[in-house]
Amino acid sequence: AQSVTQPDIHITVSEGASLELRCNYSYGATPYLFWYVQSPGQGLQLLLKYFSGDTLVQGIKGFEAEFKRSQSSFNLRKPSVHWSDAAEYFCAVGAPGNEKLTFGTGTRLTIIP
């Protein structure tokens, strides 16, 4: 069965600083990987996704993520965070041919001035 681990429950970053959110997955083959962002009381918005090909994926709002098969990781990065990036971030994994997504427990991002 597929699973996702987000080791960091809460991260605090200064505005303008760089960000990296960690995601590790467990799956027997190459998975489909996603990062979603959730603002308080809202649904989820897709930031980026990886299906195949280039392991460095560009997303919306200046985010990128890199798929590293050897480390079973799909970490999310942003070179310079903005106060509006404060939210909950979820990593998710899907299996090819299976429509279900499995979500990690999320990382709450706080931005300080």
Place this chain on the structure above:
Amino acid sequence: GAVVSQHPSWVICKSGTSVKIECRSLDFQATTMFWYRQFPKQSLMLMATSNEGSKATYEQGVEKDKFLINHASLTLSTLTVTSAHPEDSSFYICSATQGRASNTEAFFGQGTRLTVV
């Protein structure tokens, strides 16, 4: 991107009553819709998968008689929480896809906050 609308955004109901939550795909036909439950400060837990015109597939541990799902059209799925109890209070989120493979992007509704008193 495509829009999924969930209604209501929040609802308060008395214990023992039933509550219906609607999930609509506004500008695309949703082959598959998913219902999730999210507890405070926790992740999304998939409750069930529904395909238009067929019975929903429930995840292990989810009571199908308590959480009734209907996907009668390609743009509408409903979740009815029957005989609600305070422990059913939660944030319920739906998502919809146009295909049945996981490389089809899922679009999420804004969620429904259910409080049972």
